[in-house]
Amino acid sequence: MPLLRRLVLLTFAALALAFPATGARADAAEISAIVDRFATASKFPQVEAVIEALGAAGDPLAVPALRALEAGELQVAPDGRVVIERGDALLDPVTLEAAAPVEGRLKKVRTKNSIRRMIGDVISGLTLRAPEPAIRMTAAETIFASADAAQLDALEAALAEETDAGVKSRMEEARAAILLTASDDPAVQMAAIDIIADRGDQQALAVLATYANQASNADVQAAAREGVAEIESTLAMWQAGQNIWYGVSLGSVLFLAAIGLAITFGVMGVINMAHGEMVMLGAYTTFVVQETIRNSFPGAFEFSLLIALPLAFLVSGLVGLVMERGIIRHLYGRPLETLLATWGVSLILQQAVRTIFGPNNREVGNPDWMSGAFMIGEMSVTWSRLWIVVFALCVFGALLFAMNRTPLGLQMRAVTQNRRMASAMGIRTPWVDALTFALGSGIAGIAGVALSQIDNVSPNLGRTYIIDSFMVVVFGGVGNLWGTLVGGLTLGVVNKFLEPYAGAVLGKILILVFIILFIQRRPRGLFALKGRAVE
Amino acid sequence: MTDTQSQSQSQSQPVPAAAKAPINPALAPTPSARKDTLLYLDGVSRSFDGFKAINELSFVLAMGEMRAIIGPNGAGKTTMMDIITGKTRPDKGDVFFMGDIDLTKHDEPTIAQMGIGRKFQKPTVFETQTVADNLLLSLKGERRGIPALFYRDNRKDRRTIDGILDKIRLGHRRDELAAYLSHGQKQWLEIGMLLAQDPKLLLVDEPVAGMTDAETEETARLLREIAVDHSVVVVEHDMGFVRDLGVKVTCLHEGHVLSEGSLDHVSSDPQVVEVYLGR
Amino acid sequence: MLFTRFLAGGLKSPVIIGALVVILAIGVIVPVLNLAVAPGSAFHIPDHMVPLFGKYLCYAMAALALDLVWGYCGILSLGHGAFFALGGYAMGMHLMREIGDRGVYGNAVLPDFMVFLNWKELPWFWHGFDSFVFACIMVAAAPGILAFVFGWFAFRSRVTGVYLSIITQAMTYALLLAFFRNDMGFGGNNGLTDFKDVLGFDLQSGRVRSTLFFLTAFFLALNLLIAAAIVGSKYGKILRAVRDAEPRTRFLGYRPDKIKLFAWTVSAIMAGVAGALYVPQVGIINPGEFAPANSIEMVVWTAVGGRGTLVGPIGGAILVNAAKSWFTGVLPEYWLFALGALFIFTTLYLPDGVAGLIRKMVGKARSKPRGKDEETEAPAADAPAGAAE
Structure with a gap:
């Protein structure tokens, strides 16, 4: 697991450096402006609003700042600048270049568990269209696990552009996971169950089993139960x-x-x-x-x-x-x-x-x-x-x-x-x-x-x-x-x-x-x- | 015959009728004839990893008879003894004792208790015990452990032991450890142990191997004396000794009977000559 | 009547009679020197030494039991520690019941460790141990039944030699693992301890300690007498015949499996009795007693003393354990070196142990050994099983 995390972090860093060149859906200045709003976000709902805004901007440039926030490294300087404090170094939250020294004490942007979860979801939304398939894959996986309906639009947009078959199927699974809970059309839900059941791993089992206990429609519930049984037998084989x-x-x-x-x-x-x-x-x-x-x-x-x-x-x-x-x-x-x-x-x-x-x-x-x-x-x-x-x-x-x-x-x-x-x-x-x-x-x-x-x-x-x-x-x-x-x-x-x-x-x-x-x-x-x- | 049939049925794989029949139908003893035999082997085979140690062996010993078995090394003599004493199970074939006891269904101790005694090729006595104790352990009777805890020395057993000691010429070494006996004396002690068992049938494997001429002669005398009231099968290489015994001879070769009859008859059989002298 | 005559059979040898007298004398003298002699006197035996000596005698009993199967039957058991421990556990369970509500938790029905594990009621196999008599029966029955079942299977399938040794070791190892488990209901890791009384008498009191010591000496003497009687009987001769040439005995009509099974079971019971006397004197029984290393140590006591001599292993156990006490007091680092060296030295240079050495010297002095006496007879080493071929 640590190896995986290291890999992801590494690619994020590379991504952050590579992005300005590939062109962006929003430019760096725009993201910087949003990130700077953390300086005034003193209450949790305000922090959440900024995170949402970053998500809405849809630019992976925001990822390093979000990561830093998640890790508790995002600090506000007395002069209102937002910086990342990593070890002894101060970095610009968007460009990750060294930031100007700060006079006085830094104040940490505070987070809590629910915010950190939210950050994770937003990051995965942002990275859905990252150039590296591995990153997109991770993003799709995160969405699959969270089944956050807010990510549906970003997901569908990414899905439309996706060329890698493996990533595509992961994204479809993620969409299915969202639709399973978000949709109330039994046909859509059935289709979603099929897709999730085909996936057949531990996460799929968790999604289906949770849903099977709370489904409103009896048919869908039965299908979900079947799906659970199917996955369980696959898992037993594994x-x-x-x-x-x-x-x-x-x-x-x-x-x-x-x-x-x-x-x-x-x-x-x-x-x-x-x-x-x-x-x-x-x-x-x-x-x-x-x-x-x-x-x-x-x-x-x-x-x-x-x-x-x-x-x-x-x-x-x-x-x-x-x-x-x-x-x-x-x-x-x-x-x-x-x-x-x-x-x-x-x-x-x-x-x-x-x-x-x-x-x-x-x-x-x-x-x-x-x-x-x-x-x-x-x-x-x-x-x-x-x-x-x-x-x-x-x-x-x-x-x-x-x-x-x-x-x-x-x-x-x-x-x-x-x-x-x-x-x-x-x-x-x-x-x-x-x-x-x-x-x-x-x-x-x-x-x-x-x-x-x-x-x-x-x-x-x-x-x-x-x-x-x-x-x-x-x-x-x-x-x-x-x-x-x-x-x-x-x-x-x-x-x-x-x-x-x-x-x-x-x-x-x-x-x-x-x-x-x-x-x-x-x-x-x-x-x-x-x-x-x-x- | 019912015995044989039920047995052949109980074998899981069907045996072709031809294979079941004795090699030479004319020699096959009739069921009624089996009743009078002491030992009856018919169509016995046993192989080890594909090597047929015993191959369709048929052999009959009458009550009270003494028989010598000769044959080159690997002829199956020891395996035959193993089968009779229950040490080895035959792959197929009948082995009957006293006419109707199926020996293939019993293990060594039961067979020994039924009255078949065996002397091994290599003398095997209990070396850490005295000559007299060796005989005491062999004495016919109780074979269970716990009654032996309460066994008491008694005059009858002592007399029997002394009698046997005289017969095997070891009276003067009664209380010595068997380990200190000479090779020939160990052979005699083992024969003595057979006598103490008082079996109906004695199987004696190469009793004179490694003995001096005098000892050999003495052993022949001893065996003839035993044969008076016991049935005996002797396996031996020493032709002089076999001649001394003066009994019917069976020659084994490659696991089956090559020739049978008086020593003169057997030794003039061209097949036997070929086996012994090579082709 | 029959049994008395059987026991009298054990008194044939002067060595055995001498050993019996010495053991019983020790059983009386040690308590007397402890209780009746003033603490200042040079002859006084301090309180803590009495259970220590008692422990040695228990070990001696275990070594004697092992000798009965190894010396006379050729079975090198690497699992006698299991029988010892089972006897110990049976006694320990009774002692636990006698604690009653005086445990830390003050529960009148459940022993402390069960309260600790949140158990609600006494497991079925603990019932009956309230009774001392029942516990005494179990002291013999638990190891006896295990040995009987194990031996019945093993001997019937003609498992001999090192194979047999290895599976006896596997047996005690399996029990070790089992008794370590909390849910077995034997106190898990910590075993059974904190005993207070036996039959209502305080275990800490000097008089009870002395009585226990005397009882240990008495049972050691009794076991020696029984073993000598067994070995000296016709059954003993059969046993040695089986040891030296097992296939040969089969052709004489004996059933070596049954013959061995009896000695094996008796030996296990003796070891169990030793364990039962060990527990109240040491005050604890835990799964460590099942450790394969313990059983092998018993073997070295027997080997050092001289297997196949009955008296030798008793001396060997006391000797080696006294040495162990000394080493662990003075040079704890070096005890395992010494023990290891002892294993090697004994097997290489002293195959018949100290008793064998003494016998050889006595034999030389007499110039000609008498072959008849049980105690002066030279048993051969474990003869290869295929001797009858």
């Missing part, structure tokens, strides 16, 4: 789409957190309880990289994540390697003890990070390309989530390639399927184990880089993901990358679909219960290795 997107996005996070675990568990039968801490190390690596960049190379901030990725892989991978060589190697064939020892490692890593970086959340920034959001229809998509989904798919693709096309992958698969045979074939299983563990941990590290963008970076980061990761691995089955992908996405989507009905916590509980029951039916998960070798 809502489902939104849920799927949230689910996919959560699923890809789960996948990223779990895939390293799946690899180590699949190949070595080792449950790494410190896996979450590997993720955490990756996130802290990102933090350190960003700190360094902020302090030394501020320009490179946009690339901080790209720099952090390989470093996080190395840091977590190295810790994993040390862990494997130092501890896990001695515990092969004792999976339960391995579980306990790695839990010990996780406690130590957590406390170490807490000692070094402090117990509180650390700030990891989003580069510009990771921030903001955009809409697809009624679905809102944040860039950070989108990139994480893309990133998860890239990691998946890379791992698929590594497992199926590289010698290490071949050896890892061989060890997964039959350790003793692989060993007999001359594969150095200890070496494969060490590398596998390093790889699994390294991937946890890069998952940490991704998670640092959407979650708090704190020493407890790993704890929050470890159980979910287990669930994904257990659900998806061991020794199969596809299992983890499908497991992660399924759990993500199911989770997000349960949330609206059951609430976030209860949804999660239901999922845990579901997995506990699921593992009873398929103890080896969704994509288990089959055949006699497993039994």
Whole structure:
């Protein structure tokens, strides 16, 4: 939303500068004269009258002054001039050039909520014929929401001139919204309802639903109700789409957190309880990289994540390697003890990070390309989530390639399927184990880089993901990358679909219960290795 | 026959009549004949991921009979044992015990309690417990947990255990942990555990693998002794040992019966020769 | 009669008898030193130490319960904290009822937190907890039923090894989330606290504290005796057979799922009793007790003491928690380092715990171990489940 507002403000500024050249329906002097009447408008009704006059003049040149008024920046000098006080600068309210210095105290032109609403409507009326389609679009949207009958004439005039099809349909919708309440001809109202219902979004629903409760004509009311129902079903579709997107996005996070675990568990039968801490190390690596960049190379901030990725892989991978060589190697064939020892490692890593970086959340920034959001229809998509989904798919693709096309992958698969045979074939299983563990941990590290963008970076980061990761691995089955992908996405989507009905916590509980029951039916998960070798 | 029919009807997919019939109709035992068998397998198939471990296997064991099964690796011997003991369900086919007990409908513990004992290829004894306790755990009788809480040592059980210990030549190691036994002794202990179960049918998988000649001879003697009052199926590679047993032999290959008869008959069967010596 | 004979079976080993005597003696000596010895004396145990020791004994009971399934049945439960907490909640609910109208809001029917949440009437599952006897039944029934249902499903589908550990962890995690919710009716985040009385006696009084301590010691001894009797019976032999070679027992005609289910349920009830004794001494029960980390800590007590020895885990729990008290007093920053190192050290170098170490030393001194005695028998590590192949 802030981004949108910034965009609008920016275009307004550009507009104000560009306008004198394009010719106007009223010239600058005329507008200035009206704006100067604010100096004498000491009561609210007088202020309203001036605003109306500006609207009637129909010139977008008045927009900056109105904006300033809305923001409380419009001031009256003791000498009767009206100026905009923005920061330390004084500006002419129409030309926006620097104004002459003022002796004495400035007096603010006072407004109230209803006036500010009125300003918004007037501005949209004024910008209906702005040269930029985006501005006209916004204007039409504002009118649609306010359904202010006073804007009807301006709207129809603009509509007659409008060439852009998208803007035109928005304007027609706005007109329909006005006519719905302003007209008393049922035929016109019916037509308006059709147009609004076709629009089918949240605002259309609000307009129709309000009207459906106050309509005088029974037929029209029925049509409005139908329209409401129609929009609701459209919105439900979009809502489902939104849920799927949230689910996919959560699923890809789960996948990223779990895939390293799946690899180590699949190949070595080792449950790494410190896996979450590997993720955490990756996130802290990102933090350190960003700190360094902020302090030394501020320009490179946009690339901080790209720099952090390989470093996080190395840091977590190295810790994993040390862990494997130092501890896990001695515990092969004792999976339960391995579980306990790695839990010990996780406690130590957590406390170490807490000692070094402090117990509180650390700030990891989003580069510009990771921030903001955009809409697809009624679905809102944040860039950070989108990139994480893309990133998860890239990691998946890379791992698929590594497992199926590289010698290490071949050896890892061989060890997964039959350790003793692989060993007999001359594969150095200890070496494969060490590398596998390093790889699994390294991937946890890069998952940490991704998670640092959407979650708090704190020493407890790993704890929050470890159980979910287990669930994904257990659900998806061991020794199969596809299992983890499908497991992660399924759990993500199911989770997000349960949330609206059951609430976030209860949804999660239901999922845990579901997995506990699921593992009873398929103890080896969704994509288990089959055949006699497993039994 | 009603049994078989109802069973084939209960299978969801219709099986073509030809597939349902035994390979060789002449060999197919009549329903009345099944009544007198201890073990009756007919048209049994089981595949793992497309690999047919057992393929249209038909096999009949009479009451009180001892049978040796030979066959190269992968012939389906272990899978056949798995199917009989309920560890693996066949994809199709009939498996009957004592004429009319459908084994495909029961799980391992039930089948074991009905009187089918199994000795594994790799000796599996309870290593952290004493030799005598291994036998005590195998002793025929109560199998539920809570009554076992109140079980008391008694003279009858002790006598049975001592008797078996004598038979398997482990009397002197009664109170030692099973883990300390030699490989051959573990094999015998496992046979002893089978005896303690007092089953109607013993399935013995490669009892002499890894044994010295003396031990092998001893084992053959032991099995013959057992066969006096039990039905036994022995799977073994060691031809000398099979000859020692002197019983009817079934040769399996690729999941079905290749040849059946006396050892001499089987070993002169050109098909068997081909399988063992290669083409 | 039958039960007495069963319990007598637990008295076969001198180690167990010794441990029982020591525990009961502690149960008497600590209160005496607290109440009868003058505060100035060197032998006086200050008031705040009594519940602290009581807490250790509760933890010891939980570790013993865990050992019964982990040491003798091969089930590494990462969810025993859930049973402990459920027992605790059952007792806590009764203690809440005993507050009556002495709460902050002075509501005679509703506990404070319900008044705070604007609830109008007592939820159905709180009925009955007015009665101490009912609460005591629930102390055993709540964890027992949960364990029974959970185990029935899990063991029947042959979920074993790390998979089982992980789903026990998921179980306690799910309960953690559930109990955090206000609308569950268990006090949400804050749990149950501000207890006043138990059976009409003031919880703050020295005599009640001492009685509670003695009861804890008594129940610890009783649980040890029951566990020893179970382990020493033929059922115990079956249990270990299942632990070492589960598929093999199936071919002997045993049903490992049922065998495990009994020990699992008994163990859960023991943990529940421990939790129930813990709550009045500590004065609070909150959802934090369900945290997976708590359950794993129980595992390390058992591991340090020596699993599969019954007596070991009791010592382990007391040892580790005494160390924790010391660390959090002196070097709070380093406790997690120490605990983490303990996990690693124990699994790498002390797989049989302190008890295993002592046994090894004693064994060496005697040169030849007697194989028969329960307490001197070396249980193998969790044998791979596929051993029978």
